Amino acid sequence: MTEVERVNPLLEVSGLSVAFPDAGVEAVREVSWQVRPGETVGLVGESGSGKSATGLAVLGLHGPRARITGSIRLGGQELVGAGERTLRELRGRRVSMVFQDALDALNPYRTVGAQIAEAYRLHHDVKRSEARTRAVELLERVGIDRPGRRAKEYPHQFSGGMRQRVMIAAALVNEPELVIADEPTTALDATVQAQVLELLAELQREMGMAVVLVTHDFGVIGQMCSRVVVMYRGRVVEQGPTDRILTTAEHPYTRALVASVPRMDDTPGTRLATVPETVAALVGPVDEESLADPALRIPSGAPAGNPARPATPDRGPGRSPGGGVGAEPRFGKGRGGEDPLLQVRSLTVTYPGTLTRPPLKAVDDVDFAIAPGESFGLVGESGSGKSTISRVLLGLQRAGSGSVHFDGEDITRATRRRRRELAAGIQMVFQDPYGSLNPDRRIGDTIGAALPRGAARRDRVAALLTEVGLDPELAGAYPDRLSGGMRQRVGIARALAPGPRLLVADEPVSALDVSVQAQVLNLLTQLRRDRGLAMLFISHDLTVVRHMCSRIAVLRHGRIVETGDREQIMERPGSDYTRALIEATPSPRRPA
Amino acid sequence: LPGDTPRDRADASRVVIGLSAAVTTLDPMNTTSVGTDLSVLSSVHSSLVTREPDLTIGPDAATSWRRVAPTRWRFHLHPRAAFADGTPLDADVVVWNVRRLLNADNALRMTPNFPSLIRAEKVDRRTVDLITSRPDADLLGALSFLYLLEPRWATRHKPATQAMGSGPYTITSYSPGGTIELRARDDYWGPAPAIRRVTFRITPSEAARVSGLLSGELDAVAGLDPQDLNRLRADRDLRIQRLDTTRMAFIKLNTLKGPMRDVRVRRAVNYAVDKRAITSSLLKNTVDPSPGQLMTPSYSGYTEGLTGYPHDPDRARALLREAGYGTGRPLRLELTVPSGQYVAGELVVQAVAQQLREIGVSVKINSVPFAVYMQKYLQQKAMPDMQYITQAWPTLAAGGLYGLFVSDSPYAYWHDEEFTGAVTRARGTDDRAERDTLYGRAARRARDQAPVLFLFPQPGLHATAEGLNWRARPDDWVRPAEMSWKGATR
Amino acid sequence: MIRFLIRRLALTVLAVWGALSAVFCLLHFSGNPAVLMAPIGSPPEKVAQLSHALGYDRPLAEQYASFFGDALRGHFPDSLTFQQPAMDVVLQRLGATVLLAAVALAGAAVAALLVGLWTGSREGGGARREWPMWLVFLTQSVPGFYIGVLLVWVFGVELAWLPTSGATTATSIVLPAVTLACGVLPPLARVFRNNLRGELARPYSRTGTALGMSRARVVRHAAYGSMLPTVTVLGLEAGALLGGTVIVESVFSWPGVGQLAITALQNQDYPLVLADLTFLIIAFVMVNLVVDLLYGVLDPRVRHQAGESR
Amino acid sequence: MSPMDQRGRRFRPGAAGAIGAVLLALVVLMALLAPVLAPHDPLAQDLAHTDAAPGVHGHPLGTDQLGRDLLSRLLYGARTPLLVGALAVVCGGLVGTLLGLLSGFARGWLDQVLSRLADVQLALPSVLLALLVLTFGGQSTAVLVLVIALTGWPAYFRLVRSRVLALRTMAYVEASLTQGVATWRVLSYDLLPGVRGLVAVTATLDLSRAVLMEAGLTYLGLGAQAPAPDWGLMVAEGQGQLLGAWWIAVTPGLALVALVIGANLLGERLAERGGGRRAARSTVKKTVTARSTTA
């Protein structure tokens, strides 16, 4: 027992279960964990693992349709089954909550000042004017410029990061003892995320409150939390100090989770460990359901140190012979003199203004080129124009000026018919695994949409499904039977169907859980090598781009800030912006 | 208004009268709707002569009159007759009004009722002569429709929307199509009416009229549907008056084209319909079937002693067979009825159609707005095979009504030399006996040739609150000046 | 906001133009109105003369142009039945309709608010609180004229509590207004209630609870948000109401523009039909314009035009 | 009101939907089996037994002013509202859906023109428009159907258009486009299935609107003509007799209400189920990384 653990816990959750009988869902099953005063506890797990459900249960926010059993004690006071009055007294005052998307979490019809002031007046018997003053004070405290004026503005007039600050201000206006922050930065850009997290940490130090940080990002955990609770399928599989969890977790799932995230310090292009593989390596085959069992400890004799990171990149069937980075062709290097496959010159795209919106130059004078077989990364924050560029390449968006040459042909001026033919050259993998499959068509029809019907098509579809690691039988299924990762594989199979030479992947993994993300990244790497595909890989996540691409362009406000080799960009960034981006990227390795 | 019952109104000498259609204009020369527009306007204006409830012609602004020459009538005006603004009603007023009436540019709707009138001449301040182009026995009747405007007022105001007259009442509130309020003039030169305040309420739906009567919202309603007779009778607070109107209901047959050209078909349809069944069930015995006549006994020149077509379906079928219709060549007819215009019209038409169906004639019923109906009838000259219509002649002269059936009348759709000849000669003669003989010949000819499917007089069913004295009239007039509350002080 | 206004006004003008054009076409495809306007039995010369006087012999394009000029200035020929400028007749009848519509709309809005709050605010709900919605559902399924007929039967005839026709006493308005309100209540109540539920399910309502607000307070904030779509529906319903008055006014002999439209059509009173329709169309479009502007006032997001669509 | 608004209601949907379907089926059966079920000729008059109360003289529902058997008239009277309603829904639905698909897919000027057309259509109060058309265009079943369809199409158009606009930006539609799939295939495979359910819901609810409108117009004398048995007309005919013979007007009105309730219940049930087999479900799951842009 360490020193801290002897202090009485502030919040003690024990044997908590949350079920939704109507929906037949058991969201949380008998979880127990504690928060001590002043500490930061991370609640981590993939989507649907019950993180939010746990957090909401603490404040009794589930409504009458949830069945909550077990015990939640706040400073000794039992909250499960407590009356509405009791809960109302402590909500916002002793325990506060910060929600994910502050645009929705703030009342769109009221000024932010009024909302913070109201939150204050709910627990303090003060005059309106006094509450207003307090609101302005808090806005200033969370770092909002000219707080007096901005207090009179509405949430939609604030940027995403500022809204999250406002949300924090509203949560902290009564100086609570505990703040539950439910994915407070998931919707934010890396640089903004860093600022918000820093603010939270700073306020915590200042006010001495405890924080429960719900997240699925190990980077954020590593940076913020002293202790971590790992959830899987409604169960707590493991909890403990951050350092230990990140290095020598006891539960195979935790280890696999940590290992499957690409990191700033690993070898790019190597195969990422995936959860099933890792778990199998550690404890032998386990099905998904029993993986949730916290008692599933790693048997003695497992490799120590960093067991979750398999030593050899070449695991499993179908390894490419060369492996490693060196096999990747690079434009201008390696295969000097060869013509680029794709050449983008001074590309500019302007979205026309409407009556309510001024015109927007989304892409501004962008140049880059991709060699055959090369993997080129495009990184940038939200709204920087990444998707717009990809849409131009695919003919979904007209170029304003500039040119895009594919195989020497300017495709910005291609006719509709020519475009259809070009489809065999460039294909796209979409971001959203749910929206990118027609829910009313069978998988086989989706993959073979552009192929002539017949037995040949059936065979081709089956081959493609096998290639992306899916059962060919799935050709007859509808997408609603598929998980996110499987859908993304279908999307990749569809893109491969016409036999393209360039694959445009626009944020192909950002909608996926980390455990699935690794599988898809591995698949893309492998396909690229096997087929010699060139790839334009678009992401906002520097670690992922670093992992996937040998050359990288950094985009900001529609302009390319810099282009260069991976090593050069990562180690010797040529611009302040790139440097800031690298620094803002949380890494699990950084000290808490 | 709290406590607004017939009793309360009786104490205040007020009546509320339900009208079946909106009052559309206040210009008395530009309307011929007796039951609505003119009933209101007759209370506001005065005419030279007026038709009394017993249908005789009595004095109004003129105290006496006589024919000074075959085509010249002399009228002596009431010495105190005057308009509400004090202007006396004198010979100049009459002259001006006749000029206004006869000026074709004004396109007034009353004008066609005065086919023989040429002009008016002032004799002295209170005496005026009216001159006709030919001797015209119907002039007095027509004059009972001619309401007099004040010349100077009329040129400065809009007579269509405003009124200032010499009658017993003034209008206190009017909006087109809305409720109308009248108040008795204290300075009226004639006998003071017993009812001091009048409200004309527009109640186009029969159901509203009946429920208004039953609930005591309305004091008097004329022209009710006999279907409601039993219910109205059951209410002891109501007094029901039933009489034959001067309006004859029949189904006009288009003898100019189509199957109705054949007199056998016309007779067949007359035989096919059981009029008695209709009058007893649909009209609750309020009227008797017509004895094959185009007018009611109220008319001068009415012919006694005719009998109607009996109900004889076999005969009807035989006639149709004779005319060449049968299973191989079915007879299809179109029957039009103006919607909501005539008492029980739509029901009667359905009963007739069904009875014709029973002799193997298929009938298609068209219910159309009255304006459309009239337009087809008179302007487009496209009357269907049959149409339900009721007709009356305001002056209650056989010559006038028969005039609607002579060959050159746009109303006739029947070209019959014999009938037209008889009527023309009758209208030209002054000899009463000869005239009646001629009209008798015309009546028999019409009965025989059946230009119409004879039905029955339009029933006149009137209801008033118990205690309201009002002698219902066979013509459509509803005049508050003829009403009084029993035991009222004023 | 200015741009929004301009855009909205442009749409309004467009709608009025289109609707009036439709009316114009309908009238002129059905023949020469002068034939109908001439007194019965008029000879052809007379008709031609009248046709000329009213301009019906001019080229259609010219008539179309002048029709617009006149319509927008409210100039129409004299009504055939009322023998005075058609617009005057419409305006004199207007008060009754506006009164009826306003009373009905206000009543429906209040009822919708109550029903919505009652059935939409409680978490979980429960079948026992649902009965007003069933009532609303029933109302929605009953034809307006039938409601009117039943009301007349029960309250006017059998019980004789209320007047059944005309606009004479203060109580005259009750039955027609109730009938009319029955047509508007269902959409209003449902939109308000569904949106209230929607707003209550939105994260900001949960935030309110998390900050320690009472349920009543949370509902109050949510109710504000649900007012916006409700107001939009209110505007649309105000338009439907104008159509609904046609039937209700004729059931209850209410002397308004709806009944006027019917009698004018039946009497083939072209100028009056034109004036009445023009008026109703413009009124409908204006009501919706006002509603949209109101929306702008109520919703800060529209007010600021942040460029983000909802 | 968009049928989608009805989501989240708690009408015990299963039972309600079934009741709706049964009511509708009953009315359809009435219309179809009228010749078998009706005890009398719906047109046959018996002037000796007018206004007979229900149950008297062998008339289960009584007789009307002309002594016609009300049960028989009620059975036959189902035909016009159903026929006119169904035809109007089909016409309006087809036109609205087609134009909505085109408008949403093609966008640009075509979309502008069609959308403004729908606006104009909506600006014309529908009852008045119907009155106008029926008075000047002549009264016939065809015109009646057309005018009801005319006032109905904008609802389909707007819903389908906005759904198509939304679907168009769905990645799966863009994927088809980038794959070079023919336009008509995109329309029929990717977009049509997405609006099918929506159209079904709208059509069912539109049926109740069409039936109500048919009845209303008939009540005003612009629909079916006497002596044809038609529910709206029967109410109008019996209205004057409420005091003595309430059954003449009340029974056909109840039948009308049953029909409309049936259509409404069924429509709302469909709407609750999301109006589409799979289309709805795909939108249920929202992606986590909807990263916000700055305002």
Ligand SMILES: Nc1ncnc2c1ncn2[C@@H]1O[C@H](COP(=O)(O)OP(=O)(O)OP(=O)(O)O)[C@@H](O)[C@H]1O
């Ligand atoms: N109100 C509800 N009714 C029914 N099921 C629910 C409800 N709320 C949550 N669930 C289910 O409970 C499970 C846990 O949900 P929860 O929101 O806690 O997940 P999470 O870990 O926060 O995931 P995410 O990272 O996606 O936010 C999920 O399967 C979810 O579908």
Ligand SMILES: Nc1ncnc2c1ncn2[C@@H]1O[C@H](COP(=O)(O)OP(=O)(O)OP(=O)(O)O)[C@@H](O)[C@H]1O
């Ligand atoms: N159809 C459009 N019309 C107008 N503006 C658009 C349109 N699509 C995108 N934009 C704007 O263009 C800019 C660039 O958008 P784009 O989608 O290319 O960014 P991104 O880098 O892909 O961002 P994200 O990471 O959020 O996907 C953004 O400000 C966006 O709001």
Ligand SMILES: [Mg+2]
């Ligand atoms: Mg969550």
Ligand SMILES: [Mg+2]
């Ligand atoms: Mg993007």
